[in-house]
Amino acid sequence: MSILKSLGACLLALVLGTAAAAQNLSVDINQGVSRPLPIAIPDFATPSSASTPAGDTAALGGDVAEVITNDLESSGLFRPIDPLAFTTDVAMADVTAPSYPNWRTIGAQALVTGFVEAREDGSITVGCYLYDVFSQQALVRQGFNTQPRAWRRAAHKCADAVYSRLTGETGYFDSRIVYVSETGPATARIKRLAIMDQDGANHRFLTNGQNLVLTPRFAPNRDTLTYLSYAQNRPRIYLYDVETGQQRLVGDFPNMSFAPRFSPDGNTLVFSQARAGNTDIYTIDVSSGSVTRLTSAPGIDTAPSYSPDGRRITFESDRGGSQQIYVMNADGSDQRRISFGDGARYGTPVWSPRGDLIAFTKIGGGRFRIGVMRPDGSGERLLTESWADEGPTWSPNGRVIMFFRSRRGGGADLYSIDLTGVNERRVRTPLDGSDPAWSPLRP
Amino acid sequence: MKSALTRSFAIGLLLSAAACAKNEEELPPPPPPQQPTATPTPAPTPTPTPVRDTVVPGSEEDFMRQVGSDRVFFAFDSSSLDAEAQDTLRRQAEWLKQYTNVTVTIEGHADERGTREYNLALGERRANAAATYLQQQGVAPSRISTISYGKERPAVEGSTEAAYAQNRRAVTVLSGAAAS
Structure with missing residues (x-):
């Protein structure tokens, strides 16, 4: 057992032996939900039942399997088989030597097994294994050491490992969402920043609703947010430290500053x-406070978003008479319009973390829709169809887009959809939700 | 005991009912219905007694009464001031030039049919259009500030054109006005 790398303070990934290199089993990520892969995820075993602050390791084994099941199912690429169909439990000995025929008979093509083990130092190890049921090969063997209270993260890490091994893409399950929680009548709406895991767990309000807050976005470090607050009735940009709860005003601008977003290196807004x-559109150096103006065209230039290499910025402008999407170099040079759709307006461009696409809101024909296009404006594809879909944000691997859908007459909910445009899902929040922003993958 | 009580109570009720009936009989007959006059005389107009004006000059109430409106409205995705809006702002400016201790914040708003950040900018543009007009009418720039709420604070709920028309607005909010 060799330690791969240290994953921050609480999570440690281990390689449990060597996974088979060759494999035939794979998931075509571009096929959407048309043929999700049947996968069995029995409760994780435990070498010996022991109590932890997060519960008994045997009970945790069931909880971990459930989190992994929900993650994989939500991607639309997997079809977890109902545990009622399982013909056998998975004891500790079966974790590393599964009885393949038992899984083949219920139609499973892939099998995830694992265990939860309490360690003497108070932490737990979550072992995570993926098998190709037909070729009878192990495709993933990983272990994650974590404090018991962070067990869900270990489960997400396992789901990410499975997703990554079978799709060839990096995962996105061990990530968080910051968004604006909404309640009350439209004329006196109360808005609060809230944060939750990607699957809705560990939900927490960050602000108390006293001030109007909008458009939170993650820093690349995942622990700092930038957002717009109307504190003291002065709409300005703030930074917020998720761990300490500390906030600070960014810059000292005489006028409304808004629509903040981090550069990929986190040094610039x-x-x-x-x-x-x-x-x-301007930039400000987060530590020195030095400000640079990037655009000067008459009109509204806003909603800027960096390319993942930090060399370009996409934004929206109505300089041509209507709201459209533009791309420029990070120093403001070479500003070019890229959206030209049939009399429609385009806004909220957000560059994919993969760099290959820009997601946007398209307004036309009485509809607000989420779509994607290439950074040169070609290949426009609309993913959603609704009265008011707005504000896309990308999953860390660039395969899923979250956005918010306003209800006619008031209220809004978070939704996600994958790039194939078929796996649309409502993201549950305690109250109404808008302005979601997806964090980078956690370490 | 109980039945005796009940009985006497019932008797009491009967007696009082009889008393009522008797009283009613003794009431004078109702007056005959008044015949409608052939030529209705107009209701007498009260002589206009000089009511004491309770509106304090220089107050918000005074502003609303003299100007007629604290807000101007805009067309979709526009920050142009039409004739009606200019009229309203002209009257606002006249009033503000009378009460120079009053400062104003112009709040710019948008309807919900635009994206969040674009609408923040659009609201600022509308607030600025109103502020500029007031300045052109002679109100000192130092007395005017602006703020945009984008689509965050509609005046009217609902997703109808009528609601949107009310929500695309710039509202002049006074501070330092006389107390009413």
């Missing part, structure tokens, strides 16, 4: 500032 009816 790109944002908009409105002056005398003209909104332009």
Whole structure:
């Protein structure tokens, strides 16, 4: 057992032996839900039942399997088989030597097994194995050491390992969502920042609703947010540390500053500032506070978003007469319009973490829809169809988009859809939700 | 005991009912219905007594009464001031030039049919259009500030054109006005 790498303070990935290199089993990520892979995820075993602050290891084994099941199912690429169909439990000995015929008979093509073991130092190890039921090969053998209270993260890590091995893409399950929680009548809406795991667990409010807050976004470090707050009735950009709860104003601007987003290295914020009816795009160095103006066209230039290599910025502008998407170099040079759709308006461009696509909101024909196009404006594809879908944000692997859908007459909910445009799902939140932002994958 | 009580109570009720009936009989007959007059005389107009005006000059109430409106409305995705809006702002400016201790914040708003950040910018543009007009009418720029709420604070709930027309607005909010 060799330690692969240290994963922050609480999670440690281990390689449990060597997984088979060759494999035939795979999931075509571009096929969407048309043929999800049948996969069996029995409760994780435990070498010896022991109590932890998060519960007994035997009970945790069932909880971990459930989290993995929900993760994989939500991707639309997998069809977890109902545990009622299982012909056998998985004891500790079966974890590393599964009885393949038992899984083949119920139609499973892939099998995830694992265990939860309490360690003497108070931490737990979650072992995670993936098998190709037909070729009878182990495809994943990993272990994650964590404090018991972070067991869900270990489960997400296991789901990510399975997803990654079978799709060839990095996973996205061990990630978080920050969004704006909404309640109350439209004329006096109360909005609070809230954060939760990607699957809705560990939900927590970050602000108390006293001030209007909008458009939170993660820093690359995943623990810092930037957002717009109306504190003291002055709409300005703030930073928020998720761990400490500390906030600070960014810059000292005489006018409304808004639409903040981090650069990929986390050192710079790109944002908009409105002056005398003209909104332009600026950057500010987070530590020195030095400000650079990037656009100066008359009109509204806003909603900037960096390319993942940090060299370009996409934004929206109405300089041509209507709201459209543009791309420019990170220093503001070479500003070019890329959206030209049939009299429609385009806004909220967000560059994919893979760099290959820009997601946007398209407004036309009485509809607000989420779509994607290439950074040169070609290959436009609309993914959703609704009265008011808005504000896309990308999963860390660039395969899923979350957005919010406003209800006619008031209220809004979070939704996600994968790039194939078929696996649309409502994301459950305690109250209404808007302005979601997906974190990078956690370490 | 119980039945005796009940009985006497019942008797009491009967007696009082009889008393009522008797009283009613003794009431004078109702007055005959008034015949409608052939030529209705107009209701007498009360002589206009000079009511004491309770609206304090320089107050918000005074502003609303003299100007007529604290807000101007815009067309979809527009920050142009139409004739009606200019009229309203002209009256606002006249009032503000009378009460120079009053400062104003112009709040710019948008309807819900735009994206969040675009609408913040659009609201600022509308607030700025109103502020600029007030300045052109002679209100000192130092007395005017602006804020945009985008689509966050509609005046009217609902997803109808009528609601949107009310929500695309710039509202002049006074501070330092006289107490009413």
